[in-house]
Amino acid sequence: MSRLWLIGGTQESRQLVQRLVLQLPSGLSSGPACVITVTTEPARSLYPVSSQLQIQVGQLTPDEAEDFWRTHDIAAILDLSHPFATSISQLAIAFAQRYQLPYLRYERTLVDDPPSSWRDRQQRLGMVRVPHLQALLTSEYLSGDRTLLTLGYRQLAAFVPWQSQATLFARILPSPVALKTALDAGFTPERLIALRPPISAELETALWQHWQITQIVTKASGQPGGQDQKQILAARLGVRLLQIQRPAIAYPAQTDDLDTALQFALRYCN
Template sequence: MTVTPSIWLIGGTRESRELAQVLALNHLPCTISVTTESARSLYPSVPLLQVWVGQLDADSLPDFLTFHQVVAILDASHPFATTISQLAIDTALKHDLPYLRYERKSVDSSHFANNQARNPDRLVRLPSFEALIQGDYLAGERVFLTTGYRTLHLFQPWQKRSHLYARVLPAVASLEAALAAGFTPDRIIGIRPPISLELERALWQHWQITLVVSKASGTPGGEPIKRQLATELGVKLILIDRPPVAYPHQTDDLTTAIAFCRTNCAGVGVIPITPPN
């Protein structure tokens, strides 16, 4: 068989979908890696774009790079998906591959400065989930967790000390994780972002939420909406800061990301390849 050398786009985010669409328009070959089958439908179905579904690790990645003839890495994973980002950075260094991190902008807090000055206790920023769990922030509160299913197990010890509610993706793995962490079905909602202001408000009011926990995921993660509603409804908002990663090269400019792909795809052609056993 033959394979066209391609960009490895680490996907699973709205940004990666936007990148894939522009890459397709520019006829640039790309292999997009995602972790769930349901994410495949987020990307355009065109000849030069392939979607690979699965979990990559240090052992499986060399075969992945060889089979897809990866010439460069464009990392558009979630800001909190540090494991795959660090793996990609290490791989780029080991195999001498160009690497670029494309990341959503953080929310400009100055826009909310006046409201925060009037209500200094309404917004709390914490460096990690561990700092939240080990503190006393959740005690006696009606807490809405919008942090994804992978963190829910951390909150299990708080089930009897607060009223916990969780929003997760409408997927079997997400729902099973919520149930295993002690959430009853009436305290779980499965829905895929983006979440509108009106729906977000309705959920907070329906469950009489007094505290919301969210990741500092920027505008695509709905952070501005949560900040606005926290002020409007008098609800406390705890934001977990993005974990630090030493990205060797980073941009939030779409044009720069596409230029990176065009440069690294220049002059590549179709070559024969044998699939791994």
């Protein structure tokens, strides 16, 4: 039985799979119709328990792609990974081209620009778009500020050289690997907070004020990542927002409509 490979780990992938399971016939003797890949064990809990689903945890490498394709008899790929998870998207695109498989990327929409610009408490431009992480690290963006990083724990190692030159704080997921990574990167316990999104505006505000944050480093990850809320709070509190832009990837086929992605999934799960 051919199967759909669904690259998950996001809120949208959970929403789609919940709808997908309701529309698939149950109890097929030929096994699951959809293989979902996620990178962490906690992400497994995003999805319902169903005989139609198989969930594989771990980062799929190029060397493993051939075995993965043959083992699961992949017929099509639906990519609902995070906008900044470029490695798995590039692997999936190459995989689809090599084996001539149908591929669809669901890309969450960008958050609209704020209706008006603002200045921070130092009268600097409030919204600063940074093209990529390296640009942030090779500039003077971080000196002299109390900076909160909301980039995810995997990026924290890049800030090790700045620990002696800047005042850095980080918000991470409440997991042992995230905490260990942050501590190894030089963040002391009093400059860390472990929270799982979504985070209320009230809690976000209290955190920024408690740490006396002067600027936030975030990603243009869309509304599910809290991008719109950060823009609103930064403008209200006079905080500078350094927003790292999404990587540019040429997807073979792309949609921002979850219904379109669901119809693609149904076509290849059946």
